[in-house]
Amino acid sequence: MKQIISPHNSQLKHLAKLGTSAKYRRECRQTVLEGTHLLDALLQTGTQPQQVYLAQSCLDKPEIQNLLSRIPPAHTTAVEDRLLAKASALADGGSILSLTGIPETAAPPQSGDCVVLEHIQDPGNIGTILRSAAAAGIYQIIADTGCADLWSPKVLRSAMGAHFLLRLYPAADLKAWRQSYESPLFATTLAENSISLYRINLRQPCAWLFGNEGGGITPAAGNAATHTVKIPMSGATESLNVAMAATVCLFEQMRQRLG
Secondary structure, three states: OEEEOOOOOHHHHHHHHHHHOHHHHHHHOEEEEEOHHHHHHHHHOOOOOOEEEEEHHHOOOHHHHHHHOOOOHHHEEEEOHHHHHHHOOOOOOOOEEEEEEOOOOOOOOOOOOEEEEOOOOOHHHHHHHHHHHHHOOOOEEEEEOOOOOOOOHHHHHHHOOHHHHOEEEEEEOHHHHHHHOOOOEEEEOOOOOOEEHHHOOOOOOOEEEEOEOOOEOOHHHHHHOOEEEEOOOOOOOOOOOHHHHHHHHHHHHHHHHHO
């Protein structure tokens, strides 16, 4: 196995920059998977990482040995623990970083089930929505330029491997997409004149639009929606976190279709 012992190694500098710069990730069309779970999820799809960097202290761990048995030796590199920690965004430094490519994307889909994200900026929220979408059987995700980078390490960690099950369309022009999309578009809102989630027929293909954590969907997006939808809530609760609201809507859709 190759080894890295120099703090000035160009590969480690590359990993560190990928972890912090969305622009650099887009230019290189690469990102970093942190930890064993994401690497395992990637391998389960039949895709090999471009390179795996492992802390020397963890090389003999059974979990690491299992992963190494599934990766060509030429794709693995041992790194001194303190050096790998500097290249990772994780607070504890992590024990394994994997370099993988970002898939090329075509134009956003014009039909079929979609989740559409507008100006959602918290990586944890985006990752949770991706995970819920995959679990609910919705595999097309469209995000506008106001969203956090879908391929950032924070979003990847929050999504827990959902990226490898989905087709992602980042930095999309939502106005142009809406003009060509053929199915209904439902936008979540708190407006009183919105339709209750539980009164909508969700058995046909559709798109769900979820907006910014604080401001919700923009007026233009609301006007472009087929219907605006609200989630009925009891008591004094005024709203749900956007990731939780998305999960409720997507699983109501799945419930109707399973029924």
